[in-house]
Amino acid sequence: MIFTAIDEIKEELLKAFNKTYPDLVLSISDFKIERPKNLDFGDLSTNISMRLAKKLKQNPISIAERISNLITNEKWVYSFVKPGFINITFSDNFIFESMLEIIRSEGSMFSFDLGHGDKVQIEFISANPTGPLNVVNARAASIGDVLAKLFTRFGFQTEKEYYINDAGNQVEILGHSIELAMKKLNGEEVEFPENSYAGEYIFEIARELKAGFDSGNEDTNQPEKIRDLGLNSILQTQKNTIEKFGLTFDNWFSEKSLYSSAKHTEALKILKQKNLIYEKDGATWIKTTDLGDSQDWVLIKSNGSYTYLLGDIAYHLNKFERGFTKAINIWGPDHQAGVSRLQAALTAFEIPRDWLEVMIIQQVNLIRNGERVKISKRKGIFETLDKLIEEVGVDAARFTFLLRTTSSHLDFDIDLAKQQVSENPVYYIQYAHARLCSIFRKALESGIEFKIDNVKLEDVINSETRDVIRKIFEYTLILKSALISREPSRITNYSMELADIFHAFYHNFRIITEDKEKTISRLGICRILQIIFKDILDLIGVSAPEHM
């Protein structure tokens, strides 16, 4: 298939170069093999001769000529062209065999081993347990889930983790907020301080606890119990939402557990030994300026409590000790300032700089009736994921979140996502899948059973199917690039292009006809498309309906 093809081609090129230019030391990373955009340039192309023209003091095109004339192969043909590209065109037979392979494997071959079992951890959402999940959490959820699946597919041992911030000051504030709400429910005059939570969900919890107390449960009137019960209640709500969103985590990691295992004191000790700690104004500081950051930060406040940074350091030390070769954090836009100081701090513990990778997901703007929805976190007026699921459904929500590059702001048009019309891309893809399923149902009704052995080369590989086949061959490359660039949007964008080409193919060429052999061969193409659409929809967590 195409991946092994790329490796084989690289080997062939290296061999040919070594033979032609024995003095040259050349490695695989010195050149690239890519998919040309223009069909006329073949199936693959390489820039190798242009890259080496200077070193060899030769014209790139003459290098390309010498090399491409040197290699012969039944599976593909080398040719050279003006600026100096070497283009590779697959033989019909190679394409045909690769396509049969896809059908036989039912899609299980859309992967190859990049990770060799390396352990990768992806941590995402990790929302404070002080309120329901919001739309930025949802964006992170969609992206993290797809990335985790991609890592797994490409041979990594992947773990999804949710970090529960159950130890900080925000939890105390949550407790106080619920207490205040309970007092208010009792008819007392209360005022919610600036930093408290006062959303409707706080009152719901308060009502529940109050009811418990009224019916004789003493626990629900003690501050610490209220805090813990409230926290658990919110955490459970978050878990329910996540489940509704079709997402599972391998691990829920409690911040509190870090402190009971004294991970933070261990970290402080090491930092002290390295002379990276000092006292100022009654607080304990870390000398991150010595580690490449632009300023120093407080680890222990003058009142003795710990900052978020210290917890994060301890947490990531713990992660590192768990043996992950890479840790990826997906953070919201409000955490961008935390990246450089955490990464700087971790270098003090002999953790490689590239071990922790932090992706900052950009903001989500909800658009309703053509206008941005205003958000006020403090008043508890913000768009929850639950509400979004209720309004547009999981499929449309997930697809929309995956439609844009992670570094771009995302305008989420609720009215569009709600519509079950053609402008809504998720239905365009699902429709393609449903239509493919329908074709096979129809074929069966006409008494045609699809059998792979009856698929004929000349009926499949011809000018009619050029575009479809070409797009099919791109699929695994797209998956790989989505993984490497950490951009699941590559997959959704590809799916739209594939659907585009399929619908056009469907219109131009009738699939089920009197000609039984031709029908079966065309069904072969449809089978591959069906496999790919199913695979994509599974990957991105969107349902693949057989009827619509």
Add this chain to the structure above:
RNA sequence: GCGCCCGUAGCUCAAUGGAUAGAGCGUCGGACUUCGAAUCCGCAGGUUGGAGGUUCGAGUCCUCCCGGGCGCGCCA
């Protein structure tokens, strides 16, 4: 002031440093006796914010400028 992100067609956005910058929506004009019209075909629409630089080759990398979003606490 410092940092991150963005600037590409009327709108929303694509484009692993490669060859002629692509989609969708919107506008306009076409295609249903026949496998699903939730579809397809066609027209129009661009000096990739600006100026330099690196490179055989720049929307992409570097520097500066302009415009927009966000973040810069002994909050989390």
